[in-house]
Amino acid sequence: MKGMRSTAKPLRRSNRRVRRSASGRRGQQVDRRQQRYEAGYRAGYDEGQRSGFDSFETHFEGTSIIIPTYNKAAYLKSCIESIGDHTDLPYEIIVVDNQSTDETGAYLREIGTQVRYRILDSNLGFAGAVNAGLMMAKGTTVLLLNNDTLVTDNWLDNMLACLHSDARIGMVGPVTNYISGDQRVEVPYEEIEDMYEYAKRNNETNPAKWQRTDRLTGFCLLFRRTLLERTGYFDEGYEIGNYEDDDFNIRVRLQGYSLVIARDSFIHHFGSVSMKALGNEFESVNDHNMRFYMDKWGNPYEWVHRVNEQRRAKEEPKEGLAAIANGESAFYPEGVLVKGIGDLVFWLENGQRRPLEGEVALPITRLSQYDIRRYPIGPAIHASELEARIAAPVHQGAALRDGTIVTGENGAVCYLIEASAKRPIVTAAAAKHWGFDQRRIMTLTESELNELPEGLPVIAPITLRQSL
Incomplete structure (x- = not known):
């Protein structure tokens, strides 16, 4: 009887070892399947991201x-x-x-x-x-x-x-x-x-x-x-x-x-x-x-009327788009610093965005990516060149320097001088958005002001509270 009991015990222990061994193999198989699933999921996610980036401009x-x-x-x-x-x-x-x-x-x-x-x-x-x-x-x-x-x-x-x-x-x-x-x-x-x-x-x-x-x-x-x-x-x-x-x-x-x-x-x-x-x-x-x-x-309908009058004066063609070539950017100023969602700062000039090298103590205006992308990339400009321009005299020969802010004797409207024309700044809020409130304002006589042709008004860019 004792002998029989002694021979049976090792057998039961052996069965337990077999069961534990099988359970271990199943656990390893589950682990391998989980690893394959996770690897496949990562690969699919990465492929989906690549496909999304590649097709982003596809409509x-x-x-x-x-x-x-x-x-x-x-x-x-x-x-x-x-x-x-x-x-x-x-x-x-x-x-x-x-x-x-x-x-x-x-x-x-x-x-x-x-x-x-x-x-x-x-x-x-x-x-x-x-x-x-x-x-x-x-x-x-x-x-x-x-x-x-x-x-x-x-x-x-x-x-x-x-x-x-x-x-x-x-x-x-x-x-x-x-x-x-x-x-x-x-x-x-x-x-x-x-x-x-x-x-x-x-x-x-x-x-x-x-x-x-x-x-x-x-x-x-x-x-x-x-x-x-x-x-x-x-x-x-x-x-x-x-x-x-x-x-x-x-x-x-x-x-x-x-x-x-x-x-x-x-x-x-x-x-x-x-x-x-x-x-x-x-x-x-x-x-x-x-x-x-x-x-x-201010009075937005006045500005719409004034722009329409400018179009009629220039006898723009009635066929096709009556819209201005650069869209809303035509109502933005040049000679300002802007940035999009990244850290790169640009100087707007001659319809281009020029990457800024170095730093200058000028305001930087945040624009949306749609706004930024309307300007083709131009050559980089160094901060030292901008500083030299800022220090230049307001009058350059017989003309006012681009970027000068002027007003008439009554001070009712401020203008930005750009390409030898006066561009009305629609409101004080628009001036502040572009940092013009930090520039010196030059007063002209009414006759001097009237001699300057009028360009498109300068409007404020939109406010963005998210990265778009």
Whole structure:
């Protein structure tokens, strides 16, 4: 009996060793599979990054529909569903979420590949969310759309037909039931169920219903990618929302483009649901943005009128684009230091950006990458050369030196001297943006000032709160 027990014990120990050995092999196999998975994942991720970089400038013949959103997930869901139900043309949907606190993030993750989306780390407001979406857009046309809208049959077809009917049209907007300005129309329906039948009757294609306007509201804006490249991003100096669309309108019109209401395109607008959610805060936000707008532009319609008068005086051709060759950059000054998202500083001169070597005690203005890329690279310029120019006399022979700031005896407007012309600086805020407030102002007599031809006004660049 003892002998039998003694022979059985080693056998049981041997079985345990076998089991442990098999378990170890399985663990090693799992480890190897995990390592292969991780290696494959890294390789796929790296390949995806390379492909993304290589295809970044590749666009598709369709419309990028950008929807900035903040909370109100139910409205966003209805908006996206209406696009799917009533849009037959090629499009992509891009949703940018301003760090919503409701179920918006969960909804976006749930619908997955139906949309491209980005959830921001903080609330950057309407302009900031739009800019993030513009960075992601791949379409040859771009449409900005509020999350509290419902689109309808033929809505995009008619807006695109209007936009492409004339190269001088910069932006197109539809009509709706709830908005300020000329885009608002009286509607016969009271229930959403009845809205679509009304929209179907309204949205019969009819170019006779296309109307030129001075202002389009930002609840729905359609424009070409080329306009984005010429104009750049929305100004993020406007908090939360309001006035950033008016700002963009002026910048587009200064370039000679027209704004058009496509009255044969109706969409439903529930009406400023995100702004209404601000409650008592709405008034302070609106007041801030109004002051920012007025400080930046003064009377913007005066500047649009003055630029149009200059065009007529030069008898610019009516065919093709009436826009100025360099887009918005034509309204930026030369003889200033600028930088993009990197550390490299450039000196703007003769339509070029010249890399600065060394350092000088001059203000540096931040520009977007769209702005920077409009200037071809020129030869580098050393800080010592700039310092010598700054120290040079204001008068060079009979002419005023480029970069001199002058004003008349009444001091109403300051001008930048550039290429022997006087360029009006639209506001004190514009002067500050370019560092002109730190330069000495030279007073000329009214006759001396009147002898100088007038160039294009100098406007302020946009404020950016993110790296675009």
